[in-house]
Amino acid sequence: MLRTQLRRRRLLAAALTVPLLLGAAACGGDDDAGDGKVELSIFWWGAENRAQLTEKALDLYTSKHPDVTFKKTWQANQGYFDKLATLTAGGNAPDIFQIDDNYIAEYATRNVTLDLTPYQQSGKVDTSKFPEGLWKYGVVDGKLAGLSFGENTQGLVYNKTLLAKHKLPEPTIGMSWDDLISWAANVSKVTKVPGTQDPSATYQAFWVWIRQQGKDLYNGKELGFTEQDVTAWFDLWKKAREQGATPTPDVIHEGNVTDISKQLVVTGKAATSWVWANQMPELKKNTADELGVVSYPGDPSAQWARASMYFSVFRGSKHKDAAVDVLNFLANDPEAGKILGTDRGLPSNLDIRKEVAATTTDPAMKASIAVEDQLVPKFGPAPAVPLPGHSKVKTELVKAAEEVQYGRQAPAQAAAAYVAAAKAAIGQG
Amino acid sequence: MSPAPPREPATHRQAPGVARRRENLPGYLFLSPWLLGLAVITAIPMLLSLYLSFTNYDVLTPLTEAEWVGWDNYRRMFTDDPSYWHSVRVTVTFALVAVPLKLAAALGVALLLNRVFRGVGLFRGLFYLPSLLGGSVALAIVWVSMFNRDGAFNSLLGVFGIEGAPWVNDPKWALETLMLLAIWQFGAPMIIFLAGLKQVPAELYEAASVDGAGAWRQFVHITLPMLSPVIFFNLVLETINGFQGFTSAFVISNGEGGPVDSTLMYTLNLYINGFVRLDMGYASAMAWVFLLAIGLITVVLFRTGRFWVHYSDSEGR
Numbered sequence: 195m196l197r198t199q200l201r202r203r204r205l206l207a208a209a210l211t212v213p214l215l216l217g218a219a220a221c222g223g224d225d226d227a228g229d230g231k232v233e234l235s236i237f238w239w240g241a242e243n244r245a246q247l248t249e250k251a252l253d254l255y256t257s258k259h260p261d262v263t264f265k266k267t268w269q270a271n272q273g274y275f276d277k278l279a280t281l282t283a284g285g286n287a288p289d290i291f292q293i294d295d296n297y298i299a300e301y302a303t304r305n306v307t308l309d310l311t312p313y314q315q316s317g318k319v320d321t322s323k324f325p326e327g328l329w330k331y332g333v334v335d336g337k338l339a340g341l342s343f344g345e346n347t348q349g350l351v352y353n354k355t356l357l358a359k360h361k362l363p364e365p366t367i368g369m370s371w372d373d374l375i376s377w378a379a380n381v382s383k384v385t386k387v388p389g390t391q392d393p394s395a396t397y398q399a400f401w402v403w404i405r406q407q408g409k410d411l412y413n414g415k416e417l418g419f420t421e422q423d424v425t426a427w428f429d430l431w432k433k434a435r436e437q438g439a440t441p442t443p444d445v446i447h448e449g450n451v452t453d454i455s456k457q458l459v460v461t462g463k464a465a466t467s468w469v470w471a472n473q474m475p476e477l478k479k480n481t482a483d484e485l486g487v488v489s490y491p492g493d494p495s496a497q498w499a500r501a502s503m504y505f506s507v508f509r510g511s512k513h514k515d516a517a518v519d520v521l522n523f524l525a526n527d528p529e530a531g532k533i534l535g536t537d538r539g540l541p542s543n544l545d546i547r548k549e550v551a552a553t554t555t556d557p558a559m560k561a562s563i564a565v566e567d568q569l570v571p572k573f574g575p576a577p578a579v580p581l582p583g584h585s586k587v588k589t590e591l592v593k594a595a596e597e598v599q600y601g602r603q604a605p606a607q608a609a610a611a612y613v614a615a616a617k618a619a620i621g622q623g
Numbered sequence: 624m625s626p627a628p629p630r631e632p633a634t635h636r637q638a639p640g641v642a643r644r645r646e647n648l649p650g651y652l653f654l655s656p657w658l659l660g661l662a663v664i665t666a667i668p669m670l671l672s673l674y675l676s677f678t679n680y681d682v683l684t685p686l687t688e689a690e691w692v693g694w695d696n697y698r699r700m701f702t703d704d705p706s707y708w709h710s711v712r713v714t715v716t717f718a719l720v721a722v723p724l725k726l727a728a729a730l731g732v733a734l735l736l737n738r739v740f741r742g743v744g745l746f747r748g749l750f751y752l753p754s755l756l757g758g759s760v761a762l763a764i765v766w767v768s769m770f771n772r773d774g775a776f777n778s779l780l781g782v783f784g785i786e787g788a789p790w791v792n793d794p795k796w797a798l799e800t801l802m803l804l805a806i807w808q809f810g811a812p813m814i815i816f817l818a819g820l821k822q823v824p825a826e827l828y829e830a831a832s833v834d835g836a837g838a839w840r841q842f843v844h845i846t847l848p849m850l851s852p853v854i855f856f857n858l859v860l861e862t863i864n865g866f867q868g869f870t871s872a873f874v875i876s877n878g879e880g881g882p883v884d885s886t887l888m889y890t891l892n893l894y895i896n897g898f899v900r901l902d903m904g905y906a907s908a909m910a911w912v913f914l915l916a917i918g919l920i921t922v923v924l925f926r927t928g929r930f931w932v933h934y935s936d937s938e939g940r
Contacts, residue, residue, distance in 0.1 A: 280682075300683065447792045451879075593883055
């Protein structure tokens with residue numbers, strides 16, 4: 195009798211424990227308010243500063259449209275695309291998300307992004323003040339997959355303080371690749387700081403160079419360059435290393451990581467780094483030295499107005515129209531534009547760009563605006579947005595270039611391996 | 624591992640089977656959150672990934688639209704992906720070097736700390752500390768700054784007039800640096816060894832020394848055989864751990880396995896394929912081959928264990 199009672203009590207205890215445990219796990223669900231109020235989720239990568247600006251601009255939107263509030267999530271660039279992919283896989287992609295040209299084709303070709311073309315045609319997304327090439331750089335397979343949220347271009351950033359101290363000339367727009375390399379070799383000799391980071395692993399440097407050879411990174415759905423091109427590129431920098439223009443391979447490797455705070459020009463391990471012009475302010479935060487910026491060497495018409503990043507709307511969003519309106523607001527509202535500044539690149543809307551340029555006080559921001567202003571008239575036509583598989587095309591270039599830098603492979607050998615891997619990455623037979 | 628249910632009293636009228644089932648019911652009920660977790664968090668996703676390994680699932684396209692590709696992913700892995708075999712080589716090298724050295728370090732230090740001397744507790748704590756920090760990201764970051772060209776390690780070498788390599792940034796040494804990090808974290812197996820050493824009966828040593836056996840013979844003929852179950856346990860655990868090394872390789876190479884793929888561990892390669900290249904079907908196939916390989920290695924270890932693992936309580940086996 196006692197046994198049965200005990201058993202019953204145990205059963206009861208167990209039965210009570212289970213829902214308790216499950217209940218604890220189920221806290222914090224989603225509740226849908228059915229009163230016209232909309233909560234949009236928005237997700238971006240960036241630093242603290244970007245978060246503050248973006249939140250401020252979104253608050254401004256809410257103050258004008260009290261029915262629309264935001265669930266804001268942001269994080270560092272590393273891991274951002276893992277998270278975005280995972281959210282998308284779970285069908286929980288944010289209503290609005292930031293994306294760049296490394297991934298926009300991946301998302302657009304798989305129909306994750308909403309085609310903004312109809313909104314553009316009806317004027318709900320206004321791109322009339324955008325440079326044409328800039329908004330077109332968001333078109334994938336005829337669909338407007340993302341709205342450009344900043345224009346940038348390749349920027350060669352150099353340490354002004356260091357050069358001034360040794361009375362050395364600064365690099366100039368339009369100097370040839372050979373001139374730059376001899377300049378850098380001289381800087382190394384005089385300052386004992388390697389003149390330039392070796393950019394043979396930097397895809398955007400290779401991209402500019404290959405465009406100057408009359409080719410491109412991609413040609414339709416195929417690679418736009420050959421083994422011979424890559425060999426010539428690797429040879430160019432092999433020669434530069436032999437002249438002492440660049441750091442040792444391990445330091446080059448340190449600089450090859452994408453983290454902006456580890457770029458050699460700010461860690462003092464090289465006098466120049468190959469980055470994007472809009473990264474100037476962020477670079478400046480990591481060094482006490484004055485920085486300057488010019489275009490990459492060679493004819494600057496190989497450079498183009500690149501969308502540094504986009505905002506896209508999730509095609510499965512429940513509030514597409516509201517999300518699109520937010521995009522339009524962030525891109526075209528003068529007040530919002532003023533708040534956002536040049537953090538994501540030069541404002542896409544030219545009116546806003548003019549106003550921001552006139553009012554900014556940050557010297558690094560001023561410098562990046564100045565160099566773009568100088569380059570804009572010289573820009574060539576933008577290439578098509580990179581193909582799906584682009585991220586692998588990029589990492590394979592790093593690998594091949596480093597094989598050469600560490601002296602483990604000859605340029606031709608690494609180039610052959612690279613072209614094969616890059617073709618495989620974009621699914622070219 | 625479930626404890627044997629208590630015997631029903633003989634006077635009980637119900638059939639013993641039914642009674643036992645009823646007796647077990649509360650147990651299962653108490654277990655049910657865990658069982659549910661096992662099913663939802665482990666079993667179902669695993670089965671799903673088995674299915675995905677036969678598809679071209681790319682994360683962004685809905686699961687339901689993933690195309691069946693048969694054995695394609697597996698074929699590609701074995702015949703058409705040099706980076707796959709490269710990562711297998713890296714991982715096997717890592718495990719073959721790091722695991723034995725880690726166990727040797729753990730055993731060596733455990734033997735030293737098994738003596739009774741003042742402050743032994745403090746030393747045990749200090750040696751255990753690194754493994755508490757475990758696979759932490761912070762630790763790997765510290766490792767990077769210690770083992771680059773201007774790192775603390777090279778400064779130390781500099782005192783002796785030796786010019787060090789750029790270790791983590793040198794494809795020749797990056798993997799070795801990772802191994803060192805793994806070996807350094809020998810605290811967990813060390814503690815287990817210590818516990819094992821305490822179990823060895825002191826009489827055995829007394830008898831042996833009466834018979835004139837020196838320290839080395841005592842170690843070989845008493846300590847090692849008596850400790851063999853613990854060695855075996857640590858070996859299996861650390862081997863599995865060694866093959867799964869991810870965090871430190873990820874942090875040291877910024878998630879890319881560099882320089883020039885020298886730290887491209889299997890799991891890191893899997894991650895890159897799945898999350899960076901969005902080739903999740905392929906990554907799933909890699910995961911399943913990995914699971915089978917580790918399973919196989921464990922079986923082999925168990926088989927060979929019969930020949931050298933001595934269980935003192937299972938006489939006559």
